[in-house]
Amino acid sequence: MHLDQWALSRAALDLSGATSAAHAVRSIAEYLPSADTAVVVVHGFRDGLWPDSPTAALLDAATADRPVVALSGDLHSGWFNTAALRRFSLAPHPSGLLTETEFMPIMNDVQRVDPAVLDRRVDAAVRAAAARGVVGVTDFEIADNRAVWARRIAAGTDLLRVRCGIWPRWLDQAITDGVGTGDAVPGTRGLATVGPMKVIVDGSLGTRTAYCHAPYPGGGNGVLSVPPRELVGLMSRATRHGLECAIHAIGDQACEHVLDAFATTGAHGSVEHAQLVAEKDFRRFAELGVIASVQPAHVHDDADLAERYWAGRTGRSFPYGSLLSSGTRLALGSDAPVAPLDPWLTLAAAVDRTLPDGRVWHREHEIPWEVALAASTGGRARVTNGDLADLVVLDTDELPTTGACLASMPVWGTMLGGRWTYEPAA
Template sequence: MTGLVLEAVRLPGSGSVYDVHIVDGAVARVFPHGNAPRIDSLSLDCGGRYVAPGLWDEHVHMTQWAMHSNRLDLSSAASAQEAAAAVGRSLAEEAPEETTFVGVGFRDALWRDSPTRDLLDAAAGDRPVALVSHDLHCVWLNSAAGRRYGVELDGSGLLREEPAFGLTRELGRLPDAVVDKWVDSAARAAAARGVVGVVDLEMTWNRDPWLRRIAGGFDALRVEAGVYPEDLDRAVSGGMRTGQEVPGGSGLLRVGPLKVLIDGSLNTRTAYCVDPYPFGGHGLLTVSAGELLALLGRVRETGFLPAVHAIGDAANQVALDAFERAGIGGRIEHAQFVRREDFPRFGALGVTASVQPLHALDDRDAAESNWPEGTDRAFPLRSLLDAGATLALGSDAPVARLDPWAGMSAATTRSALDGRPPWQPQEAITREQALDASTRGRFGLGVRAGDPADLVLLDTDPLTAPDSQFAAMPVAATLVAGRFTYDGGWAGL
């Protein structure tokens, strides 16, 4: 029996030392260290490092995340004036070009002034400029960009929701070789943080780009590529269904869920909420209750798992009602605000809460400014778990960075560890629960024979490390199907 033996590894929370034998991409046997029979395999002394199931990010937009690091970061801009000034400075440092200049990450919900088309025109002149908000639900254009993309702009220069998504897709139309190189780099950075797989919910037909990337040598992660309703007929006619391995994907590519957006976001003030926003209105329900029910009824017959984007508490109620009436389980993406009476419905209906803990830190100020007395139900991780829900943790990159340790730290401390008091600390969960929700329930079961050898080796015990170390957890190595996708240098591979 050949393969690889990881010698002298420890399990989190345990002082015992083991050897893990990997064969054909799976864990074959786990022995007490030094008691294993002679095995004709490559052996690697892991020096007492901790081994655990590898991590999944359950919600990313991989192409957008890859492009994010190659665009102007506006996340620190405290006003529209500051953002426009940053664009002006950046353009002044560049040689004149005709391409669209793109910035990302602005948070206008907290600005003391408002974006205007004229403000961006003054900063950019005739160079087309498009700035994408941190939550992807809003794009700020200047007049030149409006003309280039045939968009009629009002005085704000803002596009929201579907028009913003369409423009963002257009901005992503770069040469495949460029985008694929950026995606590969982003995936390898994720592997260096212990990530073995992602659910990619890029807003496009996503199967073929991934097949192209894998054919070109991509091998850093497993990918589950989501589908959107406009492509459902195409997917069904092609025999696709959630969980299916995609031929030609080298065992790395599977079909993901069907993603349905039914409301907006907090930053854009379009999340559909029970309580009105200070300026009036309850946000947007972008898919009616009847339309959602009809779609879920169809999905039930196709073999797709529905993943419904619902941020506001009113949107979560609509989504849960539709799941119940359609008699189908699935996922709710985000679940940032939930009515208390809806907490137990997640578990009862078999609906997973796919949540992004870092959003709680990013959106706390926006939430408090909208509902200063009503944020005790915001990002209710503990309440959902206590009511019987299953949690799946992700980042929603590029909305937050693709780093599961930062996300788990936010879930367990409700803090950025920056001196600010924890936000709604009663909703914190334990490290074991956060790790379980980041490993598809595998962490609590440990490393077992028969499991895929999708593993992470850590330099410290994730259950006992100080909070600051846990948030920046040192990863020694990551393996997918027993193959090293990241080696910090100690293994000599």
């Protein structure tokens, strides 16, 4: 997940319900008078099924000279008005819709807020997560996460365990410091540990940039952000210095390249997302010992997109059943803010492929409750004597295993290392 972005999105206008660019612009226009920042940043638009296109001109008509940026729900594109393009030295731009390599380098600048404000919002998001039973996250924020979390935990934001993702920009520093995946971050009382190196090799389904073998209906196979040779170099270096690798791959050709890199380097770690996988590659996950780190709640947002843009291939998209039957280890998460930081929504979507409109989508990829639970708890499926007391106490007499009941699971209390992090009022 991306904790800073999740925290910021909780306080911003949510465009996920917009059904067209015009609808989104109307929502932004209504929101503007209440926005108090120099650059207005809103979140969550999903334009893959819109009948019209998001353009700077359309935003300009409602926002005038006030800089406005809308971030897509998958975080792979940003929709800028002309004032925002000028603000970030991007003008002129043909459309105002920036994707992938033209957007990613400036995403942090677009969302920049005072560090004290950001830390307060993160603290609030962490408290809300604890109230839903979350005891730990892997933070893939594009930042020096070890330093960030040492500061936050020292300041009292200490209700979660955090695995600190290492992006290539900070790989040299991690190597210089001699740290490897699993090492404790000094000064955090063991709450923060070094996570894996994170690399994004392709785009997303929502932005139509996931790198696929077959072309998209409008042409093109997506975007390969990191070529195979460069990826092998990064993974080899990380592996030599004790870091696991977490590699973002959504399209089937991207997944193939990433599995090839794991085979070449002998690296340990995960493919993040694995939303479209070639039939021949299911078994390779298990053979290589590569974890499929997946986000079941994304199915609710992406099923219709997959039907349009991956037509004829949806039987191997979000293919948790096929991965599981091949012997692959699954790890479940949210990738918040792409989906809410709520493990019960994740579990519900993993065991029940019923979409919000009642349709059942590829039931063959539902996974058993016991498997989903273990994949959401780092492999721990039960509590035994001597375990670390990271516990969730549920306000129910019987543990439901159906999707609807899981999604609304009542959490009575959450404990981290024997310390209550969420305790209801007496």
